[in-house]
Amino acid sequence: METKSIMIVGVGGQGSLLASRLLGNVLLAQGYDVKVSEVHGMSQRGGSVVTYVRYGDKVYSPVIEKGEADAVISFELLEAARCLPYLKKGGHLITSTQQIDPMPVITGAAKYPEDLTEKLSAAGADLVAVDALTLAEQAGTSKAANVVLMGVLASKMDFPEELWQKALEQCVPAKFLELNKKAFELGKNA
Amino acid sequence: MKKLMLGNEAFARGLYEAGCRVVSSYPGTPSTEITEEAAKYDEMYAEWAPNEKVAMETALGASIAGARSFCGMKHVGLNVAADPLYTASYTGVNGGMVIAVADDQGMHSSQNEQDSRHHAIASKVPMLEPSDSAECKEFVRTAYDISEMYDTPVIVRMSTRVAHSQSIVELEERRDDSLKEYVKSPQKYVMMPAYAKGKHVFVEERTEKLIEYAETSPLNITEISETAEFGVITNGAAYQFAKEALGDKASYLKLGMVNPMPVRLIRDFAAKYEKIYIIEELDGVIEQHCRNIGVTNIQGKEIFGYIGEIPQSVIAEKILGEKKEFNALEENIPVRPPVMCAGCPHRGMFYTLKKLGVTVSGDIGCYTLGACAPLEALDTTICMGASISGLHGFNKARGAESEHRSVAVIGDSTFMHSGITGLVNIAYNNSNSTVIILDNSITGMTGHQQNPTTGKNLKGDPAAAVNLEELCRAVGIKRVRVVDPYKLSECEAAVKEELAADEASVIISRRPCALLKYVKHNAPFKVNGDKCVGCKMCMKLGCPAISMRDGKAVIDHTQCVGCGICTEMCKIGAIG
Numbered sequence A: 001m002e003t004k005s006i007m008i009v010g011v012g013g014q015g016s017l018l019a020s021r022l023l024g025n026v027l028l029a030q031g032y033d034v035k036v037s038e039v040h041g042m043s044q045r046g047g048s049v050v051t052y053v054r055y056g057d058k059v060y061s062p063v064i065e066k067g068e069a070d071a072v073i074s075f076e077l078l079e080a081a082r083c084l085p086y087l088k089k090g091g092h093l094i095t096s097t098q099q100i101d102p103m104p105v106i107t108g109a110a111k112y113p114e115d116l117t118e119k120l121s122a123a124g125a126d127l128v129a130v131d132a133l134t135l136a137e138q139a140g141t142s143k144a145a146n147v148v149l150m151g152v153l154a155s156k157m158d159f160p161e162e163l164w165q166k167a168l169e170q171c172v173p174a175k176f177l178e179l180n181k182k183a184f185e186l187g188k189n190a
Numbered sequence B: 001m002k003k004l005m006l007g008n009e010a011f012a013r014g015l016y017e018a019g020c021r022v023v024s025s026y027p028g029t030p031s032t033e034i035t036e037e038a039a040k041y042d043e044m045y046a047e048w049a050p051n052e053k054v055a056m057e058t059a060l061g062a063s064i065a066g067a068r069s070f071c072g073m074k075h076v077g078l079n080v081a082a083d084p085l086y087t088a089s090y091t092g093v094n095g096g097m098v099i100a101v102a103d104d105q106g107m108h109s110s111q112n113e114q115d116s117r118h119h120a121i122a123s124k125v126p127m128l129e130p131s132d133s134a135e136c137k138e139f140v141r142t143a144y145d146i147s148e149m150y151d152t153p154v155i156v157r158m159s160t161r162v163a164h165s166q167s168i169v170e171l172e173e174r175r176d177d178s179l180k181e182y183v184k185s186p187q188k189y190v191m192m193p194a195y196a197k198g199k200h201v202f203v204e205e206r207t208e209k210l211i212e213y214a215e216t217s218p219l220n221i222t223e224i225s226e227t228a229e230f231g232v233i234t235n236g237a238a239y240q241f242a243k244e245a246l247g248d249k250a251s252y253l254k255l256g257m258v259n260p261m262p263v264r265l266i267r268d269f270a271a272k273y274e275k276i277y278i279i280e281e282l283d284g285v286i287e288q289h290c291r292n293i294g295v296t297n298i299q300g301k302e303i304f305g306y307i308g309e310i311p312q313s314v315i316a317e318k319i320l321g322e323k324k325e326f327n328a329l330e331e332n333i334p335v336r337p338p339v340m341c342a343g344c345p346h347r348g349m350f351y352t353l354k355k356l357g358v359t360v361s362g363d364i365g366c367y368t369l370g371a372c373a374p375l376e377a378l379d380t381t382i383c384m385g386a387s388i389s390g391l392h393g394f395n396k397a398r399g400a401e402s403e404h405r406s407v408a409v410i411g412d413s414t415f416m417h418s419g420i421t422g423l424v425n426i427a428y429n430n431s432n433s434t435v436i437i438l439d440n441s442i443t444g445m446t447g448h449q450q451n452p453t454t455g456k457n458l459k460g461d462p463a464a465a466v467n468l469e470e471l472c473r474a475v476g477i478k479r480v481r482v483v484d485p486y487k488l489s490e491c492e493a494a495v496k497e498e499l500a501a502d503e504a505s506v507i508i509s510r511r512p513c514a515l516l517k518y519v520k521h522n523a524p525f526k527v528n529g530d531k532c533v534g535c536k537m538c539m540k541l542g543c544p545a546i547s548m549r550d551g552k553a554v555i556d557h558t559q560c561v562g563c564g565i566c567t568e569m570c571k572i573g574a575i576g
Helices: A016-029 A077-086 A116-122 A132-139 A142-156 A161-171 A174-188 B007-017 B032-038 B052-064 B075-080 B082-091 B117-123 B133-150 B193-216 B236-249 B264-271 B285-292 B312-320 B346-356 B366-371 B386-398 B412-428 B468-474 B488-500 B565-569
Strands: A004-011 A033-037 A048-056 A069-074 A087-096 A126-130 B002-006 B022-025 B045-048 B069-074 B097-103 B154-159 B165-170 B220-223 B230-234 B250-255 B257-259 B276-279 B359-361 B406-411 B434-439 B479-483 B505-510 B546-549 B552-555
Touching: A004 A016, A004 A077, A016 A033, A016 A048, A016 A142, A016 A161, A016 B002, A016 B165, A048 A077, A069 A077, A069 A142, A077 A087, A077 A116, A087 A116, A087 A142, A116 A126, A126 A142, A132 A142, A132 A174, A142 A161, A142 A174, A161 A174, B002 B007, B002 B133, B007 B032, B007 B133, B007 B154, B007 B165, B022 B032, B022 B052, B032 B045, B032 B069, B052 B069, B052 B075, B052 B082, B052 B097, B069 B075, B075 B082, B075 B097, B082 B117, B082 B193, B097 B133, B117 B154, B117 B257, B117 B285, B133 B154, B133 B165, B133 B193, B154 B236, B193 B264, B220 B264, B230 B236, B230 B264, B230 B285, B236 B250, B236 B276, B236 B312, B250 B264, B264 B285, B276 B285, B346 B366, B346 B406, B346 B434, B346 B488, B346 B505, B346 B565, B359 B386, B366 B406, B386 B406, B386 B412, B386 B434, B406 B412, B412 B434, B412 B468, B434 B468, B434 B488, B468 B479, B468 B505, B479 B488, B488 B505, B488 B565
Parallel strands: A004 A069, A069 A087, A087 A126, B022 B045, B022 B069, B069 B097, B097 B154, B230 B250, B230 B276, B359 B406, B406 B434, B434 B505, B479 B505
Antiparallel strands: A004 A048, A033 A048, A033 B165, B002 B165, B220 B250, B546 B552
């Protein structure tokens, strides 16, 4: 199988590391060669963060570049727009509708673009926009928005349900497991 | 058993499997997780040292004592540890000794982009370079074999991409970890001139033997493709990028051992093709070696340059002339740089410094973000500890004019790393300098590591805690005071008074990092929209939780931790 590429993007602190670990474990259990590339350190402090997940028979580069992603999952709307160029033509763009102002917007040096979901659709992306924050709060905490979006992704992929459940058990501490399973379910049915 | 592992996690597994017994490191992105993961194995003693030099000397001491040992650091950390490295090359080892150095191609989290291979060449220490997690583990095991067989420390060079990518690793059992016998041997371990002269001869002979090893070592792999029209010589992450971009259009010589490099192996490979591309990130080390040994049908830096990573798109474009198509919005997308977190205790102090318009000599840590808008408080950031010694030099150059309007800022961990020597210099050489220690009770930027001021060790067990106030007094600073950075008026008074004083002073700005689990957060604040006049005073703090909507300030309840400094900014009491 040709190597597939999925990008998970958001704002530092939104939980992209857990999301990529979940996906990585599902892919490993499916028997694929897998590479997951993360960003640590300074960029994690409220900046744009990008995680690359690649899988197939044999994966070389851990990095996804412009025009290469089969899917982009974004935890924040502006980051979805920023990463649109990475999406292959016809690729899936799954985004939370949450908006977090970056510092140049906070200081007044720049404006948060308006009507981004419409513009992303118009630009040819196969767009799914979900209010992941509200769904996560329904599950019990706004922090689970990452797992809600993984639920949305799961509904687009053809992997057995039990692999996702097992990955959740592997990656989430026991006391938060039920909450995250609920968040995942809400995402899947969104 | 197969597992998806971060390169750093696989490296730690390699330490475990190779029978390593003693681990000492200083955190630094992208190397930190090696030691954090190593600490999870009870069979290995693991610690955070105050700096990389101490860590390397600890590892060398353990090696001399007969244990397999390890120290890990980021690229700039190896500069700090260069002193023991260059002489450890002469003494060699007893138990095997492995050093991890993690370069940061692309400068994701560093102040420079140096290529650590130069240290390996200059210190004449062998250096291996893995290109994925499986190799991280395997190369560590091999590094211990080389270390003990050739009587040398061995450096394993990591990169951000290899350290922080997960790929599949096959786990194996731990090997023999018994201590070797320690025999007193001054000719080997006492490096005074009479003995060191003999050891230099040994080092040169060892290098010759290591070149022979490199000719046939399984670390250096040749992959011949029948359909190849050209050859590629490459190393580390660049190998993966090259394979992705070029596939079987090229044949490859992948150097897993980047110092010393083979001669015959490279000549033979290069002779197979009319054209050889050298694909290596940062400096042209392989390329220069090729030229030195008379291989000239090569192209490298003239097309790939010296800066950042060389990902598949660059290789495909430069060699094959291929470019990918993609969509983009015409919209201007504002950048999202990293920021100090909501509730960050550094914010109050930086706001104060900005307000007072002082010159700020900065340092390495989360507080380097104080350089960003809107606080823009820093004047300099160079390296670990340079805030204090740099301020001293600045003040000696400009005298009273700067002494009463300049400060140094440094975090608790950075102060212990190499700030303390600068403070001794200030006291000893009678400098009227004002130093602010931003004590957030943790090593923040690298992801919350304990340090000698926190009262806990790497494993989280209770440990001796340095008392910063007493330490500063002990080196000869008489004016030492503590402030709470959540209280802006207190910060301002302290900074004004200490700048006015005619002697050196230390202000300890003390508040634990808001992200620490034990820190209890207050309820988030809210803006009373009826009262808010949209004056944007609260916006001057650069808090990511506060933004303007329809001319009024709003606070994001998911981010706000209730630190309350915005309530001090709001003169009309609209925030409560």
